[in-house]
Amino acid sequence: MDAETGKRLVREFLETLHSGDIDGALKRTTGDAKLLIFNNELPDGFRVLGGMIPALFSVAPTREYTKQFVDGDAVISQITIRGTTKGGEQYENYYLIVITFVGDKVAKMQEYMDSAYANAKFAPPT
Numbered sequence: 001m002d003a004e005t006g007k008r009l010v011r012e013f014l015e016t017l018h019s020g021d022i023d024g025a026l027k028r029t030t031g032d033a034k035l036l037i038f039n040n041e042l043p044d045g046f047r048v049l050g051g052m053i054p055a056l057f058s059v060a061p062t063r064e065y066t067k068q069f070v071d072g073d074a075v076i077s078q079i080t081i082r083g084t085t086k087g088g089e090q091y092e093n094y095y096l097i098v099i100t101f102v103g104d105k106v107a108k109m110q111e112y113m114d115s116a117y118a119n120a121k122f123a124p125p126t
Helices: 003-018 022-026 045-056 115-122
Strands: 029-037 062-071 074-084 090-102 105-113
Touching (some): 003 045, 003 074, 022 045, 029 045, 090 115, 105 115
Antiparallel strands (some): 062 074
């Protein structure tokens, strides 16, 4: 895969997934695609994540791609994700997302972020 195609496919996939269009995102994956948060596989991960995003944010979050690297069928993206939580708080977290493709389909997505920050922002009020 050439670099520009890989970067474009990642951006299109994450745009679709983060908008809550789960079926649209799944059409861009292999039948056995895996989502890992850190090193832990999330069962039915893309469906779960695609459903969580609209539940957590008042509108779909934005993504700022600060770096993207392509190595064969893998695309490594450094991304800042921003949005407003359903609780009205501003959210700005830094992610490293590694997506591996088979052809033009996502076979695996591995996501790293500041999980303590995310948990604090999305925790219900006490």
